[in-house]
Amino acid sequence: MREDTGYYDYWPYQNRPKIRWPGGARLAFxxxxxxxxxxxxxxxxxFRAAWPTPSPSIPGYSIRDYGNRVGHVRQMQLLDKYGIRGxxxxxxxxxxxxxxxxxxxxxxxWEFFSHGIYNTRYTYGLSEAEERAMILDSIETxxxxxxxKPAGYLAPALSHSEVTIDLFAELGGLxxxxxxxxxxxxxxxxxxxxxxVSVPYSLEMNDTIAYVVNKVEPRLYGQMLKDNFDRLYAxxxxxGTVMCIPTHNYQVSCPHRLKAFEEALEYITGHSDVWVTxxxxxxxxxxxxHYAAATASIAGAAA
Amino acid sequence: MNELDPLHYPVRRHGMDHxxxxxxxxxxxKPVHWPGGKTLALWVNVGMQFFPMNPxxxxxxxAGNMTMPYPDLRHYSLRDYGNRVGIQRLLKAFDRxxxxxxxxxxxxxxxxxxxxxxxxxxxxxxxxxxxxxxxxAHAGGLDPAAEAELVKRSIGGLRTLTKREIRGWISPGxxxxxxxxxxxxxxxxxxxxxWVNDDMPYSFRTDHGPLWAMPLSTELEDRFVLMDNLHSAxxxxxxxxxxxDLLLKEAxxxxxxxxxxxxxxxxxxxxxxxxxxxxxxxxxTAQPQVWSAHASTILDAFTAQQ
Numbered sequence: 001m002r003e004d005t006g007y008y009d010y011w012p013y014q015n016r017p018k019i020r021w022p023g024g025a026r027l028a029f030x031x032x033x034x035x036x037x038x039x040x041x042x043x044x045x046x047f048r049a050a051w052p053t054p055s056p057s058i059p060g061y062s063i064r065d066y067g068n069r070v071g072h073v074r075q076m077q078l079l080d081k082y083g084i085r086g087x088x089x090x091x092x093x094x095x096x097x098x099x100x101x102x103x104x105x106x107x108x109x110w111e112f113f114s115h116g117i118y119n120t121r122y123t124y125g126l127s128e129a130e131e132r133a134m135i136l137d138s139i140e141t142x143x144x145x146x147x148x149k150p151a152g153y154l155a156p157a158l159s160h161s162e163v164t165i166d167l168f169a170e171l172g173g174l175x176x177x178x179x180x181x182x183x184x185x186x187x188x189x190x191x192x193x194x195x196x197v198s199v200p201y202s203l204e205m206n207d208t209i210a211y212v213v214n215k216v217e218p219r220l221y222g223q224m225l226k227d228n229f230d231r232l233y234a235x236x237x238x239x240g241t242v243m244c245i246p247t248h249n250y251q252v253s254c255p256h257r258l259k260a261f262e263e264a265l266e267y268i269t270g271h272s273d274v275w276v277t278x279x280x281x282x283x284x285x286x287x288x289x290h291y292a293a294a295t296a297s298i299a300g301a302a303a
Numbered sequence: 304m305n306e307l308d309p310l311h312y313p314v315r316r317h318g319m320d321h322x323x324x325x326x327x328x329x330x331x332x333k334p335v336h337w338p339g340g341k342t343l344a345l346w347v348n349v350g351m352q353f354f355p356m357n358p359x360x361x362x363x364x365x366a367g368n369m370t371m372p373y374p375d376l377r378h379y380s381l382r383d384y385g386n387r388v389g390i391q392r393l394l395k396a397f398d399r400x401x402x403x404x405x406x407x408x409x410x411x412x413x414x415x416x417x418x419x420x421x422x423x424x425x426x427x428x429x430x431x432x433x434x435x436x437x438x439x440a441h442a443g444g445l446d447p448a449a450e451a452e453l454v455k456r457s458i459g460g461l462r463t464l465t466k467r468e469i470r471g472w473i474s475p476g477x478x479x480x481x482x483x484x485x486x487x488x489x490x491x492x493x494x495x496x497x498w499v500n501d502d503m504p505y506s507f508r509t510d511h512g513p514l515w516a517m518p519l520s521t522e523l524e525d526r527f528v529l530m531d532n533l534h535s536a537x538x539x540x541x542x543x544x545x546x547x548d549l550l551l552k553e554a555x556x557x558x559x560x561x562x563x564x565x566x567x568x569x570x571x572x573x574x575x576x577x578x579x580x581x582x583x584x585x586x587x588t589a590q591p592q593v594w595s596a597h598a599s600t601i602l603d604a605f606t607a608q609q
């Protein structure tokens with residue numbers, strides 16, 4: 001086991017080369033709906049139990065199914081209303097289980113990135129070859145069903161190995177959502193040496209973390225989103241920032257929670273200097289325009 | 304490959320990974336119309352619960368159960384408070400706002416408190432079965448023969464005590480074993496409120512014929528919001544009114560919807576919380592498009608249109 005991730009060096013926020021987003025925007029805003037499939041009876045993983053109660057675990061399974069049956073369309077209609085294309089963190093098996101959802105998202109030119117095969121299959125315990133095969137399966141499945149190879153990765157259920165990000169870069173990925181060390185994209189050192197970036201995804205703004213872990217009241221969640229935006233928007237004038245709202249259709253789309261989310265979307269998209277975009281577009285813009293300067297700055301900071 | 308192979312996916316296919324119900328997105332279904340031109344049905348489910356002081360916790364313990372070393376007087380009596388005092392406050396609130404509650408009874412409570420049962424029976428509201436007690440979890444690990452006896456005793460006993468047709472079932476903690484749907488169907492149950500995967504009823508397969516799954520939200524349940532999420536009662540009332548607004552808005556274009564509220568006399572019946580139940584009832588019933596009805600009445604209106 002290592003003392004740190006090994007993927008990046010210390011690089012303080014101040015005095016970095018400024019990021020200029022398209023159209024002179026100061027903040028890149030993206031929404032990442034996690035569209036997941038949880039299995040009712042997954043094989044046991046000795047490092048982490050999929051469900052807290054014995055099989056069949058109806059409470060956990062059925063609320064997640066609610067997200068696909070009911071919640072997805074609700075959130076999609078809201079994103080349509082505010083001109084936001086979702087960047088989907090996708091359980092690849094959902095392409096097979098629920099292609100109807102994939103079709104709706106394709107019609108809207110949403111981005112699909114890989115979130116593993118199922119959210120009940122963890123990286124823990126996989127050999128490197130098995131993890132590579134799982135990631136490759138997810139990439140090929142998504143490409144086959146959406147017509148485009150995914151550029152981004154968020155490990156299933158945020159379960160990682162030491163080489164997760166290395167493997168995804170080697171398999172042709174451009175960015176990862178798995179690291180939470182910054183409010184700007186940052187270059188990552190992967191073992192293949194390929195240009196590869198971390199795009200801020202935010203656990204703090206993640207609805208499941210807010211609602212399930214931190215037990216935030218729905219209206220307060222809406223206020224947290226606005227407060228988070230206000231600070232990043234102000235700082236973005238000097239630095240160029242990213243704000244992501246990661247969502248889950250079984251959380252944010254519940255009837256008692258959607259209104260607070262809508263108010264935040266209306267507030268954020270009502271600002272002029274916001275680039276409403278996708279994870280892939282952020283990564284590509286950064287790689288093309290800012291990656292080289294950032295890499296040089298990091299080398300200077302370490303010297 | 305065996306089924307423990309982490310890269311083996313035996314049910315990676317179109318639809319669900321089990322055969323209990325068909326995959327169906329709510330947005331693709333035929334719009335439903337409630338009686339009187341209403342668009343939002345209000346289903347208030349009241350958990351009439353008995354938590355024995357000597358729980359066996361087999362195969363497991365559900366939320367609200369005893370947690371202290373025996374005798375756990377504090378939790379026993381705090382739950383019992385709901386059946387003595389709290390319920391009276393809930394009933395007054397329902398009557399004041401013209402709400403028609405459906406009472407999910409633990410059969411052991413109906414047996415132990417005939418006066419309470421009589422009071423509920425005299426109201427004419429629907430009664431459904433909530434298993435024997437809050438210590439009879441229907442969960443994986445329960446012996447199938449024991450569960451069959453438990454289901455039969457709970458439903459049959461409640462029918463004997465109430466002299467009513469009992470059509471609905473809600474498991475303690477909304478847990479089920481693999482056999483629960485078959486067992487309740489065998490005992491003549493029409494609908495079950497355990498699965499929280501929809502906002503509308505849908506057909507649920509059992510080996511002995513279909514059940515209707517009725518959507519009873521856990522996320523908006525008083526106990527879940529107050530005891531698990533530790534939100535204030537005021538926040539609960541806000542969440543209810545926000546849900547009411549959203550569902551009314553959606554129902555205006557997508558067809559009838561159901562606002563289901565699962566309530567517990569031992570939670571909202573406390574003096575410091577009852578005001579917020581009243582506020583929620585006042586807000587909902589002030590909406591002209593809301594139709595308050597018993598669970599089976601809502602289901603019958605739904606199935607008549609299928």
